[in-house]
Amino acid sequence: MSSVQTACPYCGVGCGVIATVNPDNSVTVKGDKTHPANFGKLCSKGSALGETLSLDDRLLYPEINAQRCDWDTALNTVAEKFKDTIQKHGADSVAFYVSGQLLTEDYYVANKLMKGFIGSGNIDTNSRLCMASSVAGHKRAFGSDTVPCNYEDLELADLIILTGSNLAWCHPVTYQRINAAKKKRPELKVINIDPRQTATCDIADQHIALKAGTDAWLFNGLLQFLRNNDHLDYEYLEQYTQGFSKALDAAKKSSGSIPIVAQQCGLTEPEVAEFYRAFAKTKKVVTVYSQGINQSSSGTDKVNSIINCHLATGKIGKVGMGAFSVTGQPNAMGGREVGALSNQLVAHTDFKPDDLDMVGRFWQTDNLAQQAGLKAVDLFEAVKQKKIKALWIMATNPLVSMPDVDNIKAALESCEFVVVSDCVRTTDTMNYAHVRLPALGWGEKDGSVTNSERCISRQRAFLPPSAEAKPDWWILNQVAQRMGFKQAFNYQSPAQIFREYAELTGFENNGKRDLDLSGLDTLTDDEYQDLAPLQWPVFKTENGYQPTARLFTDGQYFHSSKKAQLIAIEPRLPQGQVSNQFPFMLNTGRVRDQWHTMTRTGKSARLVAHIPEPLMAIHPKDGLNLGLQDGGLAEISSAVGHGIVRVQLTSSQAQGDVFIPMHWSKENSVQGSVGKLISPYFDPISGQPEFKQTPVALRSYKPEWQAFILLHQGMVLPESLQNQLTYGVKIRGKQSWRYELAGETAPESWKDWIIEHFEEADWENWLEYHDRAKGYYRYAKIIDGQLQACVFISPDEQLPARDWLQDLFVKDELSLDERINLLLGQPAKQQDDAGKIICSCFGVGKNTILKAVKEQNLTDVAQITAKLKAGGNCGSCVPELKELLAGA
Numbered sequence: 001m002s003s004v005q006t007a008c009p010y011c012g013v014g015c016g017v018i019a020t021v022n023p024d025n026s027v028t029v030k031g032d033k034t035h036p037a038n039f040g041k042l043c044s045k046g047s048a049l050g051e052t053l054s055l056d057d058r059l060l061y062p063e064i065n066a067q068r069c070d071w072d073t074a075l076n077t078v079a080e081k082f083k084d085t086i087q088k089h090g091a092d093s094v095a096f097y098v099s100g101q102l103l104t105e106d107y108y109v110a111n112k113l114m115k116g117f118i119g120s121g122n123i124d125t126n127s128r129l130c131m132a133s134s135v136a137g138h139k140r141a142f143g144s145d146t147v148p149c150n151y152e153d154l155e156l157a158d159l160i161i162l163t164g165s166n167l168a169w170c171h172p173v174t175y176q177r178i179n180a181a182k183k184k185r186p187e188l189k190v191i192n193i194d195p196r197q198t199a200t201c202d203i204a205d206q207h208i209a210l211k212a213g214t215d216a217w218l219f220n221g222l223l224q225f226l227r228n229n230d231h232l233d234y235e236y237l238e239q240y241t242q243g244f245s246k247a248l249d250a251a252k253k254s255s256g257s258i259p260i261v262a263q264q265c266g267l268t269e270p271e272v273a274e275f276y277r278a279f280a281k282t283k284k285v286v287t288v289y290s291q292g293i294n295q296s297s298s299g300t301d302k303v304n305s306i307i308n309c310h311l312a313t314g315k316i317g318k319v320g321m322g323a324f325s326v327t328g329q330p331n332a333m334g335g336r337e338v339g340a341l342s343n344q345l346v347a348h349t350d351f352k353p354d355d356l357d358m359v360g361r362f363w364q365t366d367n368l369a370q371q372a373g374l375k376a377v378d379l380f381e382a383v384k385q386k387k388i389k390a391l392w393i394m395a396t397n398p399l400v401s402m403p404d405v406d407n408i409k410a411a412l413e414s415c416e417f418v419v420v421s422d423c424v425r426t427t428d429t430m431n432y433a434h435v436r437l438p439a440l441g442w443g444e445k446d447g448s449v450t451n452s453e454r455c456i457s458r459q460r461a462f463l464p465p466s467a468e469a470k471p472d473w474w475i476l477n478q479v480a481q482r483m484g485f486k487q488a489f490n491y492q493s494p495a496q497i498f499r500e501y502a503e504l505t506g507f508e509n510n511g512k513r514d515l516d517l518s519g520l521d522t523l524t525d526d527e528y529q530d531l532a533p534l535q536w537p538v539f540k541t542e543n544g545y546q547p548t549a550r551l552f553t554d555g556q557y558f559h560s561s562k563k564a565q566l567i568a569i570e571p572r573l574p575q576g577q578v579s580n581q582f583p584f585m586l587n588t589g590r591v592r593d594q595w596h597t598m599t600r601t602g603k604s605a606r607l608v609a610h611i612p613e614p615l616m617a618i619h620p621k622d623g624l625n626l627g628l629q630d631g632g633l634a635e636i637s638s639a640v641g642h643g644i645v646r647v648q649l650t651s652s653q654a655q656g657d658v659f660i661p662m663h664w665s666k667e668n669s670v671q672g673s674v675g676k677l678i679s680p681y682f683d684p685i686s687g688q689p690e691f692k693q694t695p696v697a698l699r700s701y702k703p704e705w706q707a708f709i710l711l712h713q714g715m716v717l718p719e720s721l722q723n724q725l726t727y728g729v730k731i732r733g734k735q736s737w738r739y740e741l742a743g744e745t746a747p748e749s750w751k752d753w754i755i756e757h758f759e760e761a762d763w764e765n766w767l768e769y770h771d772r773a774k775g776y777y778r779y780a781k782i783i784d785g786q787l788q789a790c791v792f793i794s795p796d797e798q799l800p801a802r803d804w805l806q807d808l809f810v811k812d813e814l815s816l817d818e819r820i821n822l823l824l825g826q827p828a829k830q831q832d833d834a835g836k837i838i839c840s841c842f843g844v845g846k847n848t849i850l851k852a853v854k855e856q857n858l859t860d861v862a863q864i865t866a867k868l869k870a871g872g873n874c875g876s877c878v879p880e881l882k883e884l885l886a887g888a
């Protein structure tokens with residue numbers, strides 16, 4: 001057994017993990033107690049990493065037109081086609097679309113190839129969908145894309161404002177750190193600003209459920225309040241900033257008084273006043289923000305409206321203070337550093353004469369791109385219009401994650417040449433690739449990532465490469481060489497790439513740029529291998545190097561004046577507005593246990609169990625008005641798409657708003673990505689799409705039949721069946737697969753239908769129940785005592801709970817009782833049904849918890865944990881445990 005220190009490949013918290021390969025080749029993952037991001041803690045997703053490493057779905061060999069080929073052929077094909085296209089149509093006729101899930105070394109090589117040697121700015125990254133508004137806001141305010149804070153500041157603050165961030169589910173370990181700090185120091189207050197009542201509200205002293213899209217009014221109002229009540233730091237404003245009076249004028253205009261703000265944001269005056277007073281009277285304030293701010297057609301303005309308040313009070317660059325944009329992906333920050341956004345150059349330089357000259361000399365190229373390339377939405381539009389003729393997509397799944405995915409699909413369909421590098425063989429995007437390139441996955445790849453607090457960590461390999469998969473940097477390096485750029489692309493290892501990149505960050509820097517890693521540019525291969533987590537900038541010192549915990553401690557910013565800029569903000573509503581035609585506002589985002597398009601977390605039955613279907617959350621009153629049932633179906637439509645969704649009635653939603661998670665795709669559902677409903681509106685400055693506010697129409701949908709099917713062996717639903725379905729989701733279970741289906745026309749014979757789509761015709765040992773009058777059909781198949789399949793069909797959503805049935809698939813032999821009750825869909829004794837999984841770490845179900853609460857008189861979460869272990873590992877389910885306790 002060997003253990004390796006590496007980093008979690010999911011969120012921007014950037015936890016350190018210790019991975020151990022066991023003698024049976026399984027992998028155990030534990031939190032790394034020495035890592036400064038998590039000190040040994042992991043969330044449910046990180047803890048389940050070992051369950052996601054199987055090779056069954058992996059892309060293991062290069063392929064051209066879905067046929068296996070050798071690497072030479074694949075690389076030559078890509079290089080030739082790109083070279084040829086550039087020769088015929090110019091450098092801007094090709095593009096890369098890359099990802100915050102690449103390592104810094106991969107990212108650097110991709111950017112150097114496109115901007116430095118192909119000579120086009122057309123490399124953009126999925127960070128455009130994620131951090132672009134923060135980047136643009138930082139640059140306007142600070143003159144650089146700097147995150148000044150660190151995680152410790154959260155523990156040292158006296159007030160944490162969370163806005164547009166569901167930290168409990170999306171940055172769970174950081175959330176747990178705040179939770180622990182708050183327990184130690186109850187004077188630490190938390191205010192959560194989110195139209196939804198999320199799990200994050202669990203630690204909030206105040207939840208401000210503002211009207212979606214109105215944050216800039218709220219923060220403009222705060223600036224105005226601070227001024228009126230004499231809470232500004234005039235000395236700081238005077239010495240270190242510019243632009244205050246214009247920013248204040250704009251704030252006065254939009255948000256002149258608390259009543260105006262309350263009205264604009266859909267809040268009460270006292271709750272606005274309470275928030276403002278808390279900010280005003282507390283010195284140590286950190287405002288944490290994320291996609292509820294960034295993913296907006298005015299995201300950059302919202303970012304600056306927040307930063308304005310911190311600058312005006314001097315609450316920045318000091319211990320326990322600052323505006324803190326938490327990053328999403330493991331290497332979202334790394335991508336910004338190497339400049340993989342189309343409007344940046346590299347290493348925090350821009351398309352400005354000085355920078356162009358400096359970078360051109362460093363890379364020794366005379367073909368450096370001279371202007372910014374296209375941003376994601378425009379880039380795919382250019383593909384659709386055939387202006388871009390060759391596209392290489394790496395480590396991202398845009399056919400799920402972009403807005404208006406049908407338009408992206410049309411773009412890929414019309415593109416002459418699409419290359420996709422991924423670890424997985426079939427994804428919604430991969431299915432449109434002419435060339436598929438197998439990339440190393442987590443545990444195989446080796447390099448570095450930067451987390452939300454600028455901390456660079458090593459991702460180290462602990463597994464051998466799978467079959468012929470290769471590192472992304474190697475693939476890029478090979479293609480670059482074959483395109484004729486041999487000298488500049490002669491990399492032998494990630495360490496060599498990292499040294500070059502570190503050297504570039506320090507090259508002619510002299511304090512001009514925040515990003516400086518010059519302390520690391522002479523690391524030996526061994527030192528790189530052993531590099532411990534550290535925060536940039538990293539300067540050279542006499543006896544080594546010195547990292548930096550916090551920026552702007554001296555009030556010096558990166559504008560030429562050295563002063564920070566306050567920006568005048570004129571708030572704008574979301575571009576799409578609710579109307580009679582589209583009266584509801586659709587919000588999209590994440591759930592606790594899934595990661596993006598589910599290519600990895602979707603492989604763990606434990607993680608899937610938490611929320612197995614893409615539920616649309618809607619307020620019960622709206623549900624009642626529309627005639628929607630909890631667990632029933634609804635039809636949803638927007639200006640660009642429509643679909644069928646499963647309804648969840650919950651008062652955590654504001655009336656008029658609905659929420660659908662972003663994770664599901666065509667790979668695991670008939671209706672595909674929620675992105676097909678989202679209009680491609682974006683922020684004019686940052687180019688970031690408006691994923692959080694799309695006007696939609698809803699109505700109840702009653703199919704002729706609904707069903708669920710459980711199978712021992714998973715299968716791809718045959719096309720003939722898919723065409724009959726109006727709703728379908730494929731769900732991984734423990735030793736079984738579940739299919740939730742609905743359709744319009746019931747077949748003559750359900751038995752024939754099952755034989756046609758699911759089963760070989762000669763089945764024996766089956767049990768059947770048919771109530772023709774009510775339209776119920778139930779079927780189960782048992783071979784040698786073991787359950788193989790069961791099917792439950794009904795004219796409505798009145799179907800039995802799935803959990804007990806699904807658990808039966810794990811058993812080698814069903815008991816007599818279980819056989820008898822099988823077609824009833826529930827055990828003879830209710831207590832045998834554990835119910836929906838609440839704690840994924842220990843697999844504890846809702847019924848088990850409720851029973852223990854009732855019978856043993858449990859009154860708090862600690863008692864539940866003591867009895868059932870639930871909540872005792874990552875703590876992510878604690879808000880749900882509290883909810884169950886409250887309900888009981």
Ligand SMILES: Nc1nc2c(c(=O)[nH]1)N[C@H]1C(S)=C(S)[C@@H](COP(=O)(O)OP(=O)(O)OC[C@H]3O[C@@H](n4cnc5c(=O)[nH]c(N)nc54)[C@H](O)[C@@H]3O)O[C@H]1N2
Pocket residue numbers: 011012130163164165166167169170171193194195196198211212213214215290291292293327328329587588589590591592593594595596692
């Ligand atoms: N479990 C899990 N964790 C993840 C990821 C994942 O896929 N799954 N992905 C990672 C990535 S890449 C990212 S970018 C982060 C994202 O992390 P978050 O930004 O925290 O996640 P989201 O769910 O996208 O959105 C956050 C919240 O914004 C709220 N919101 C919507 N509109 C508004 C508004 O107008 N104002 C305010 N104030 N709030 C609003 C939503 O209701 C939602 O609760 O998560 C990272 N962590």
Ligand SMILES: Nc1nc2c(c(=O)[nH]1)N[C@H]1C(S)=C(S)[C@@H](COP(=O)(O)OP(=O)(O)OC[C@H]3O[C@@H](n4cnc5c(=O)[nH]c(N)nc54)[C@H](O)[C@@H]3O)O[C@H]1N2
Pocket residue numbers: 099101102103126127129130131291295328329394395396397398400401402421422423424427439440441442445472588589590595596597598599600662674675678691
């Ligand atoms: N509706 C809606 N849409 C959204 C959002 C939202 O809130 N709402 N959020 C947006 C945000 S913030 C983000 S970050 C995006 C994320 O969206 P995507 O980036 O499209 O989602 P992922 O599923 O993470 O895609 C990563 C792909 O890379 C592959 N992969 C993983 N590691 C590697 C590697 O090392 N090399 C290679 N070559 N491939 C690898 C994975 O198998 C997977 O197919 O979604 C955006 N889209």
Ligand code: SF4
Pocket residue numbers: 008009010011012013014015038041042043044045046047171172173174
């Ligand atoms: S919080 Fe969870 S998903 Fe994020 S890095 Fe840590 S273990 Fe991974």
Ligand SMILES: [Mo]
Pocket residue numbers: 129130131328329
């Ligand atoms: Mo993201």
